[in-house]
Amino acid sequence: MTATPRPGTPAAAAAAAASTLALRSRSPLAPSEKDSTESNVRMAVTLEEAPWLGWMLVKALMRFAFMVANNLVAIPSYICYVILLQPLRVLDSKRFWYLEGIMYKWLLGMVASWGWYAGYTVMEWGEDIKAISKDEAVMLVNHQATGDVCTLMMCLQDKGLVVAQMMWLMDHIFKYTNFGIVSLIHGDFFIRQGRSFRDQQLLLLKKHLEHNYRSRDRKWIVLFPEGGFLRKRRETSQAFAKKNNLPFLTHVTLPRFGATQIILNALVPRQENGSPAGGDAKELESKSKGLQWIIDTTIAYPKAEPIDIQTWILGYRKPTVTHVHYRIFPIKDVPLETNDLANWLYQRFIEKEDLLSHFYETGAFPPSKDHKEAVSRDMTLSNMWIFLIQSFAFLSGYMWYNIIQYVYHCLF
Template sequence: MAESVARAGCVLLRALLRFAFMVANNAVAIPSYMLYLLALQPLRVLDSARFWYLEGVLFKWLLAMVASWGWWAGYTVVEWGDDVKAVSEDEAVVLVNHQATGDVCTLMMCLQDKGTVVRHMMWLMDHIFKYTNFGIVSLLHGDFFIRQGRAHRDQQLVLLKEHLEKYYRSRNRKWIVLFPEGGFLRKRRETSQAFAKKNNLPFLKHVTLPRLGATEVILKTLVAQQENGTITSGNTVIKESKSKGLQWVIDTTIAYPKGEPLDIQTWILGYRQPTVTHVHYRIFPIKDVPAEPEALAHWLYQRFIEKEDLLTHFYETGAFPPLQGQTKAVSRAMTLSNLWLVCVQSFAFLSGGMWYCIFQYFYHCLF
């Protein structure tokens, strides 16, 4: 009994310390990001490309801080399927299943070692994230917050198209990440299953049928007329003559042990035991994705039916099945450098101190 109480006390103390660190981390990092961008506004006028390059570096470092909260709590990632590093410099749309708020944190972690992806990515998130601590950062970065619900659907798709046309290429974005299910699994499962039954579609337990609007708008807006790129056997990608526009669709499936997803509270407080999250990638050339709405709907449904099969296999065996043409599935444990994370955190706190001193100096000069 005493041992259990002591263990619970340690977990509580650790959670409180982590929460205090997270608050301090946000208090210095987010205002510093905003102030750096404010100070760089003259550069934005003189050299917009250089400005957005620097903004992308700062944005990646901010996401690295979020990744560090999970990494230091023992929440790591093992990757399966195609190697997305091979297409990290191409334009791609990333389709992800959505189980909990921890999905976003998981992606922030596992994309850190994918070259320049994080610097050049755009997120499509539920509008509720706009009101979180990270909302102002996403707004400045140029992410899109979408309101769910039939009443807002048509207007949101128009706004999304305008947003992509205005910000995607002008800010040199390459990857665009969205969750086509339109909500968390636990909230949408019953509705999705009822829709599937009504329309003679497969009964899904581990994912829900995707909503089509945002994906269709993205493809219509960003796909060029001529696209090239060929996936070969295994994880190799052959890049042919490049043209402007999306080159790939990266079908991403996140799986948690025993189907118990991480949420943002767990990521911050670290009260759950160290957990390995598994992420499976499958890359499709954009030329293989149909443009006609009905065919695109069928194609998207097939991707999520495949996700259902992948997750069923994972929950039964603890591993994803091998890719087509492979006899054995190969996993890759992604790693983050603790030294790199410490350097990023140190830069954040030093920046916070620097801006505090600057404001204090001007305050004393003026008053």
């Protein structure tokens, strides 16, 4: 004879629980019970993640506050220094643009530091572009998100004066951001997308290069030939490829060649026979003037998940290594005629497609033809250098605030 537990006792509760478990093991949960169980599990996971999510929110707010403060002191200070140096621009234009370029490099270094301290680092592959950092070159870059620009700002910081002497071609919408006035002063070009604006924009680009490139001692130009983000242009590009019997691309889009052609025609020196003059890939010490190199630059993100500028600023994504691959082409090997140049650019982006496919399958770029194994290089920023330029920005902001305040009180 088995004793029956009295109701309300621990033994009775245990027996009830055992009975419930036995019943559930014999029959599946009812839909309402199943939903309730899953909801409880989700709630438990959410409660466990709550401290981490709270810390991420606090960190994002702190980073955003620092970024705002950084912009409020660094950009006005840059403008004030440029105004102060205007007499030097009249007396010695080359020295003025050199000093302006150094300050511009520091500003881009500050942007790079936001990602650096969030753990968004860069791994470089392919040819070493430091070897041609003193020559004129055009960078052709694939475009996936706004973070591409920040990535380039970071990985070009250790390439000598490249950033200081660089001209960016970017979408006109960036003109209206906080950094727009800096780019306008520096001489970057804002291009308006759209078929109805294309011819006009190319004429404006030609005039801009004639008036600003050599006069400001610029050496490198950064160009995104796809004309927009991958996610926005992929479908249109694939439709164009199908209509014109061109390769079907998924990781990049077919490039537009109008801006590239304008740049090459404006900056490539010509020999007496009309052919382009330029360096040789095996003779990097070439002293010939004019545009000498095309740098085919491919940016790859792990799992094909690009970083946007919001992530770069707020840092809510886990530390990520962005991979950048370089190939250098001497300008004498680049055709300048319209159809030949278009085919040459298409071929570069077909090769980018292959590079990215290999990367997404293996996690690494393939080796070049002359090497058996692919070699990567860690890109690093000096923490001391970042501290110094940030300190200079805040001290400058404090100095200019006091100067302006003093002048205001004297006048009023």
